[in-house]
Amino acid sequence: MPIFxxxxxxxxxxxxxxxxxxxxxxxxxxxxAFRSKxxxxxxxxxxxxxxxxxxxxxxxxxxxxxxxxxxxxxxxxGIAQAFLGETISARLVTDPESVRPVAWSMAYHxxxxxxxxxxxxxVAAIVGPPLISQDVRTKAFLLYFSKPITRVEYLLGxxxxxxxxxxxITLFPGLVLYGISIALSPNLVAFTQTAPMIGKIVASSMIxxxxxxxxxxxxxxxxxDGRYALMxxxxxxxxxxxxxxxxxxxxxxxxxxxxxxxxxxTMRIGxxxxxxxxxxxxxxxVGKDLQRQLESYSSTCPPELAFGYLAGLFLVGLIVLWHRxxxxxxx
Amino acid sequence: MILDLRSVTKFYGGFKALDDVTVAVRPGTTGLLGPNGAxxxxxxxxxxxxxxxxxxxxxxxxxxxxxxxxxxxxxxxYMPEDDCYLAGLAGVQAVAFSGELAxxxxxxxLRRAHEMLDYVGIAEERYREVQTxxxxxxxxxxxxxxxxxxxxLVFLDEPTNGMDPQGRERMLRLIRQxxxxxxxxxxxxxxxxxxxxCCDSVLILGRGxxxxxxxxxxxxxxxxxxxxVRFTGSGDAFAKALAGLGCPSRGSGDxxxxxxxxxxxxxxRAARESGAVIRQLASSRTSLEEIFLKAVGA
Numbered sequence: 001m002p003i004f005x006x007x008x009x010x011x012x013x014x015x016x017x018x019x020x021x022x023x024x025x026x027x028x029x030x031x032x033a034f035r036s037k038x039x040x041x042x043x044x045x046x047x048x049x050x051x052x053x054x055x056x057x058x059x060x061x062x063x064x065x066x067x068x069x070x071x072x073x074x075x076x077x078g079i080a081q082a083f084l085g086e087t088i089s090a091r092l093v094t095d096p097e098s099v100r101p102v103a104w105s106m107a108y109h110x111x112x113x114x115x116x117x118x119x120x121x122x123v124a125a126i127v128g129p130p131l132i133s134q135d136v137r138t139k140a141f142l143l144y145f146s147k148p149i150t151r152v153e154y155l156l157g158x159x160x161x162x163x164x165x166x167x168x169i170t171l172f173p174g175l176v177l178y179g180i181s182i183a184l185s186p187n188l189v190a191f192t193q194t195a196p197m198i199g200k201i202v203a204s205s206m207i208x209x210x211x212x213x214x215x216x217x218x219x220x221x222x223x224x225d226g227r228y229a230l231m232x233x234x235x236x237x238x239x240x241x242x243x244x245x246x247x248x249x250x251x252x253x254x255x256x257x258x259x260x261x262x263x264x265x266t267m268r269i270g271x272x273x274x275x276x277x278x279x280x281x282x283x284x285x286v287g288k289d290l291q292r293q294l295e296s297y298s299s300t301c302p303p304e305l306a307f308g309y310l311a312g313l314f315l316v317g318l319i320v321l322w323h324r325x326x327x328x329x330x331x
Numbered sequence: 332m333i334l335d336l337r338s339v340t341k342f343y344g345g346f347k348a349l350d351d352v353t354v355a356v357r358p359g360t361t362g363l364l365g366p367n368g369a370x371x372x373x374x375x376x377x378x379x380x381x382x383x384x385x386x387x388x389x390x391x392x393x394x395x396x397x398x399x400x401x402x403x404x405x406x407x408x409y410m411p412e413d414d415c416y417l418a419g420l421a422g423v424q425a426v427a428f429s430g431e432l433a434x435x436x437x438x439x440x441l442r443r444a445h446e447m448l449d450y451v452g453i454a455e456e457r458y459r460e461v462q463t464x465x466x467x468x469x470x471x472x473x474x475x476x477x478x479x480x481x482x483x484l485v486f487l488d489e490p491t492n493g494m495d496p497q498g499r500e501r502m503l504r505l506i507r508q509x510x511x512x513x514x515x516x517x518x519x520x521x522x523x524x525x526x527x528x529c530c531d532s533v534l535i536l537g538r539g540x541x542x543x544x545x546x547x548x549x550x551x552x553x554x555x556x557x558x559x560v561r562f563t564g565s566g567d568a569f570a571k572a573l574a575g576l577g578c579p580s581r582g583s584g585d586x587x588x589x590x591x592x593x594x595x596x597x598x599x600r601a602a603r604e605s606g607a608v609i610r611q612l613a614s615s616r617t618s619l620e621e622i623f624l625k626a627v628g629a
Contacts, residue, residue, distance in 0.1 A: 007450065007508055007512075008450050008478070008505075008508055008509060008512050008514070009512070010481045010512055010513065010514070011435075011439075011480070011481035012481070013435070013436070013439060014436075015405075015433075015434035015435065016434045016435070016436055017434075018434075020431075020434065020436075021431065021432055021433075021434060024428065024431035024432060024437075025432070028417075028420070028424075032419045032420075035419075130418075134418045134419075135417075135418075137418070138415055138416050138417065138418045138462075139411070139413045139414065139415035140415055140416065140417050140418070141415075142409070142411040142413060142415050143411070143415055143416070143417060143429065143476060144432065145379075145381055145404075146379060146381070146404060146408070146409035146411070146477075147404055147429060147432040147433050147480075148401045148402070148404045148405040148432075148433060148434065149404075149432055150401065326381070
């Protein structure tokens with residue numbers, strides 16, 4: 001109890017701009033989600049691939065350094081050959097620096113479409129489902145919208161929370177990896193050659209984070225129980241992935257729409273297009289192993305269709321959210 | 332005027348929730364009364380811009396509710412009737428968060444949250460999560476959230492719902508203090524006692540229509556010239572004298588009459604004629620319950 005009760009006192013002061021209110025929602029969501037031990041562990045584990053990729057990038061920098069004698073590059077050349085294939089590795093002798101952008105693109109493609117796509121599914125499943133469903137259950141909409149908050153600001157605030165965690169496992173480690181790679185590179189040529197990679201890292205992270213965020217929030221807004229939203233998200237991921245493999249591998253149906261069943265594969269196609277792995281490999285030669293490499297990156301689904309599908313998911317999510325948010329208030 | 336409504340109408344599909352409501356509400360504490368489905372909550376939500384009016388004009392604190400709802404919500408507070416809270420937040424965090432949503436800087440919002448929790452009477456419990464609170468404590472938290480950003484007008488929807496008598500009295504005391512600090516209050520409630528305890532005006536809605544709006548004082552004062560008379564002497568003789576002057580009366584206890592349709596001069600004259608001594612003569616007052624029942628036609 002207060003020692004001396006002052007009663008109600010009014011307050012006068014400078015109000016902060018609307019962006020600060022969005023940040024208040026985001027910040028609170030981040031803090032609430034961070035109480036989850038599982039989330040902390042998954043975010044920690046999502047940074048673990050750096051332990052693999054940082055030495056890999058160091059190796060790439062080392063073997064593509066023209067000032068070093070190839071013979072003296074030792075066992076790293078062997079590793080590079082295993083990772084890059086014979087044709088590209090052969091370039092290490094004639095034009096080592098031309099290999100660097102290709103190798104970086106291949107490494108980032110593996111990093112984003114392999115490791116981080118998996119962690120994205122888990123982080124989205126933990127952070128996303130309660131974000132709006134909890135507000136529906138506890139009728140917190142009334143508390144939000146009785147304050148000077150618009151639907152757009154609410155949505156930005158909520159999506160900001162999920163964006164933060166998804167970027168924590170995609171964008172931030174990607175940029176850190178880039179920084180480490182540049183730091184470990186033997187000369188500044190590495191930076192000038194790979195500077196566009198920063199934009200590609202941002203774009204790849206966006207390809208993962210934007211549709212994921214809006215789909216998960218869409219599920220979250222449709223229910224007052226976060227578990228149903230979680231089930232919806234896992235169903236989309238797992239049933240989609242299973243259907244894709246059923247069509248692609250077992251039934252050998254290679255129609256352009258088949259990869260669209262899998263959100264992961266659709267994102268991979270988009271990331272591949274952004275990193276332009278196939279385009280860069282193609283200019284290096286026409287060896288048999290290179291053909292195999294190209295096949296592993298290619299898909300029957302054109303990138304435009306994959307981007308269209310991801311944009312469609314984003315739009316559907318946005319439309320549903322727009323109608324669902326504040327709907328309980330209007331009754 | 333804190334509220335100015337002109338021909339306000341709101342349809343939910345084919346259902347008319349508000350029907351041509353026109354009223355100008357003065358500053359102070361106003362009780363918003365009406366049976367279930369009368370349109371009280373719809374009216375509040377319309378004024379806050381949470382639901383769009385079908386037709387008519389409404390302004391809150393001289394701001395158009397249609398076009399300037401954001402500014403209205405900046406200057407007003409709303410305590411919802413529903414059991415709503417921000418899950419996972421402790422009481423003090425929830426109130427500070429409300430302050431931040433209203434645009435207060437984080438540190439200021441936290442300091443202000445503590446002040447408001449002191450004001451509503453939540454002590455160490457403020458560090459517990461809101462979902463663990465009792466109904467009464469949740470009501471207090473909602474009030475603190477409604478006033479944390481220092482609004483000029485507060486809408487309180489059933490503020491004493493689920494509170495024990497002690498908590499109810501405290502809540503009413505808090506509500507009574509707000510107008511003293513320049514904060515106007517609109518209290519929507521079913522509990523007539525609450526309105527009598529803290530309001531100076533009453534607005535009664537029924538089936539979406541405005542039935543009554545006036546000060547409680549005016550409403551209680553009989554408009555048909557009735558007086559309550561306390562006297563000593565013969566009641567029969569006094570009644571007969573009053574009847575002789577064309578003023579019917581009815582007894583409501585020993586030595587007490589309610590005289591209908593009489594001027595004070597007639598009462599004094601009848602007393603003189605019957606030998607009764609008048610100890611008190613006052614305008615007859617109607618209870619809020621009578622006013623309410625009469626208004627809603629029950």
